[in-house]
Amino acid sequence: xxxxxxxxxxxxxxLQPYNIMLMIIGITLGVIIGVxxxxxGANGVAILLPLTFSMPPTSAIIMLSCIYxxxxxxxxxxxxxxxIPGEPWxxxxxxxxxxxxxxxRPGEALTAAFTSSFVGALFAVIMITLVAxxxxxxxxxxxxxxxxxxxFLAFCSFVGxxxxxxxxxxxxxxxxxxxxxxxxxxxxxxLRLTFGITELxxxxxxxxxxxxxxxxxxxxxxxEEGLAFRGGNATINLRVVLQTWRxxxxxxxxxxRSCLIGCWMGVTPAGAxxxxxxxxxxxxxLSRRGNNFGKGEIEGVIAPETAxxxxxTAALLPMLSLGVPGSPTAAVLLGGLLIWGLQPGPxxxxxxxxxxxxxxxxxxxxNLAGLIVVLTCVxxxxxxxxxxxxxxxxxxxxxxxxGAYSVHNSTFDVMLMLxxxxxxxxxxxxNYPLAPLVLAIVLGDKAEEAFRQSLLGSQGSLGVFFSNGxxxxxxxxxxxxxFWSAIQEGYSRLRTSMA
Amino acid sequence: MKPSVLxxxxxxxxxxxxxxxxxxxxxxxxxxxxxxxxxxxxxxADQMARTIQGIVTKHNLMKQPMVVINKAGGAGGEGFLxxxxxxxxxxKIIITLSNLFTTPLATGIPFNWKDLTPVAMLALDEFVLxxxxxxxxxxxxxxxxxxxxxxxxSFKMGGTGSKQEDQIITVGIEKAIDAKFTYIPYKGGxxxxxxxxxxxxxxxxxxxxxxxxxxxxxxLRPLCVFDAQPMAYDEPIADGKAWKDIxxxxxxxxxxxxxxxxxxxxxxxxxxxxxEYYVELFKKVRATPEWQDFMKSGAFxxxxxxxxxxxxxxxxxxxxxxxxxxxxGFLASAN
Numbered sequence: 001x002x003x004x005x006x007x008x009x010x011x012x013x014x015l016q017p018y019n020i021m022l023m024i025i026g027i028t029l030g031v032i033i034g035v036x037x038x039x040x041g042a043n044g045v046a047i048l049l050p051l052t053f054s055m056p057p058t059s060a061i062i063m064l065s066c067i068y069x070x071x072x073x074x075x076x077x078x079x080x081x082x083x084i085p086g087e088p089w090x091x092x093x094x095x096x097x098x099x100x101x102x103x104x105r106p107g108e109a110l111t112a113a114f115t116s117s118f119v120g121a122l123f124a125v126i127m128i129t130l131v132a133x134x135x136x137x138x139x140x141x142x143x144x145x146x147x148x149x150x151x152f153l154a155f156c157s158f159v160g161x162x163x164x165x166x167x168x169x170x171x172x173x174x175x176x177x178x179x180x181x182x183x184x185x186x187x188x189x190x191l192r193l194t195f196g197i198t199e200l201x202x203x204x205x206x207x208x209x210x211x212x213x214x215x216x217x218x219x220x221x222x223x224e225e226g227l228a229f230r231g232g233n234a235t236i237n238l239r240v241v242l243q244t245w246r247x248x249x250x251x252x253x254x255x256x257r258s259c260l261i262g263c264w265m266g267v268t269p270a271g272a273x274x275x276x277x278x279x280x281x282x283x284x285x286l287s288r289r290g291n292n293f294g295k296g297e298i299e300g301v302i303a304p305e306t307a308x309x310x311x312x313t314a315a316l317l318p319m320l321s322l323g324v325p326g327s328p329t330a331a332v333l334l335g336g337l338l339i340w341g342l343q344p345g346p347x348x349x350x351x352x353x354x355x356x357x358x359x360x361x362x363x364x365x366x367n368l369a370g371l372i373v374v375l376t377c378v379x380x381x382x383x384x385x386x387x388x389x390x391x392x393x394x395x396x397x398x399x400x401x402x403g404a405y406s407v408h409n410s411t412f413d414v415m416l417m418l419x420x421x422x423x424x425x426x427x428x429x430x431n432y433p434l435a436p437l438v439l440a441i442v443l444g445d446k447a448e449e450a451f452r453q454s455l456l457g458s459q460g461s462l463g464v465f466f467s468n469g470x471x472x473x474x475x476x477x478x479x480x481x482x483f484w485s486a487i488q489e490g491y492s493r494l495r496t497s498m499a
Numbered sequence: 500m501k502p503s504v505l506x507x508x509x510x511x512x513x514x515x516x517x518x519x520x521x522x523x524x525x526x527x528x529x530x531x532x533x534x535x536x537x538x539x540x541x542x543x544a545d546q547m548a549r550t551i552q553g554i555v556t557k558h559n560l561m562k563q564p565m566v567v568i569n570k571a572g573g574a575g576g577e578g579f580l581x582x583x584x585x586x587x588x589x590x591k592i593i594i595t596l597s598n599l600f601t602t603p604l605a606t607g608i609p610f611n612w613k614d615l616t617p618v619a620m621l622a623l624d625e626f627v628l629x630x631x632x633x634x635x636x637x638x639x640x641x642x643x644x645x646x647x648x649x650x651x652x653s654f655k656m657g658g659t660g661s662k663q664e665d666q667i668i669t670v671g672i673e674k675a676i677d678a679k680f681t682y683i684p685y686k687g688g689x690x691x692x693x694x695x696x697x698x699x700x701x702x703x704x705x706x707x708x709x710x711x712x713x714x715x716x717x718x719l720r721p722l723c724v725f726d727a728q729p730m731a732y733d734e735p736i737a738d739g740k741a742w743k744d745i746x747x748x749x750x751x752x753x754x755x756x757x758x759x760x761x762x763x764x765x766x767x768x769x770x771x772x773x774x775e776y777y778v779e780l781f782k783k784v785r786a787t788p789e790w791q792d793f794m795k796s797g798a799f800x801x802x803x804x805x806x807x808x809x810x811x812x813x814x815x816x817x818x819x820x821x822x823x824x825x826x827x828g829f830l831a832s833a834n
Contacts, residue, residue, distance in 0.1 A: 141697060189662035189829070190606065346718060453685070456681055457699070
């Protein structure tokens, strides 16, 4: 009950007019940052961090975390409208969100995405409020072996997802792994596959690959198909929000499952990206309409968005209680905390009550404010699709170029983006799935790092992945996910032979 | 990962809101100054650079905005090469950590600190030997005994990065006590500290700022500091103990000293006036209460050096790193 009293005190802090103003400014800036691919929440927060040094810490963190919420919301907009994910965790949203927009249902997709985001975040905040001290300790049990197991599960729940032949899926995934291996090898400290080219020191940044593969690739495809967006006849009024809301409760099971996956991934802290992929993969497996996934199924938008937001929110818990950021943006916020003289860690909840509960209260209010802001804008966003392709395509190209440039301030990256665009177009034409490729670029090096760290610790023994209950369970789940279709087939065969 | 166009614009807005009272110097920046961080967002160097940016903005120490840009690729090689190739551009400065020496030595990228212009040493970062508070090691002696008794290679040391400062210290300890550790590299210092709390590694050599929260929370225990004398800060942190109360490793029979440079360099071919401008700027930064708080929170060694002293110090340190890394077998084969 003490937590509730603290929370209400937190609401009082967050509801001061000055803080509400900062909240709305933060959300608006965040949405803009989220819409621009490449800019991203981490960059946005980092740029604005110094401006907040003159504010009281509680107000500053409220504003910055609202930028974070805004960016989470905003990331879905370009994914759905233009097939350009602004953030790594929005990639899974494009799979069904973009087809929906093309079918003239952008309003529906956006509403579903925003509402699911809100539900996921709300679920995670409630969890933080009620069980923060219990859950915080869970992250400590995650060593390299456990982390690898989580990545393994993410890959496994995704393999066999696409309708393309397994060979093509594996080929695409291996290409992703190869691209992820370029740059500095963090275990040996040596450069790999850079061939002495200094531009490749950084490796292939995920965002540049995605902006090219998805954004530029899509424009090339559209050009071939006759220079028109297919979502032009979108209905644009606020009624679509209410209509979509009427549909959403039917998918409560997907939402709940995605919330749990998201919270778990956020706390562990594996992050929002594996959460969104895993949630999408599992929803596809378990949904009755799983075969329709990828063709504009609303459930395919709900699952990744809910999980991504639940994870993004839950990621703040290990940051506050342990000082380990669960996401890049959380890492920048962490730096901010230190600059304001707040030391994240086990003592923060005890010594800085006002700050912690003010932040938690702002999570409730910030998300609510964010939902209202973005929902009222749904018709405006949807109307963008009515702009003729000849006008919007150059604008998207410019947006993509700015995004790619801003990742590392490098014109080389803009060239790289164009190369990836052509590659994306060719892969699509040959029916190679892009999703496994992207998944491998995002998680490939992390999975490799965790794998090698585990083996260093165990002196080369693979037994480390089955050395305790936690890691064995996750690995077993991964194997089940990998062979799910075989298991399902065996089961149905067994039933027919019994009958 | 920093978009300079937007950040310049935002910083410019921030600056134009306030009157400029910066003192007159023979040379002054006429464009926004890029402050390169050869490491990722959220790390020690990044925190320091952003604190400086905040102080410069808040106290209006510069007429032009200062923009922090992370160039972390290739263990910081990307950032160093960027400044190296900006010869004669006085609007670019870089903050360094030990990767100033270790990155070119370990990877063989074409860079040496002499390619840059030294400006000033801002501080030195301490390294402390940490163990989990649940473990029975209460002194360096307990720790050394346990490490020696464990089967070779089964004692795990966690650290940031590969063939960088943490691993160099680990090799130094191995040599000093004649034991074999397994070194496990992680991405960031905060993560390393948490791995120690979770008992996934046996010890770490985290910087004070990375582990102080866990110390205060009673999760970690500091054993000794890798400096010639104890740290200066006597404010109690945990159990009535202050940074000052941590003995030096040498005094405990573990002969290893290591301090990490937190210094500023600028592009090649800078004029005397330009160097002087930045030296004065950082003197002003160091005088602010915010900087002093920051130094205290990270228990930094606040040595300040400029000019020839600084260059001499860096040169000696480069030699030392070369020796340490050669012995450890960390040099790139191309070198």
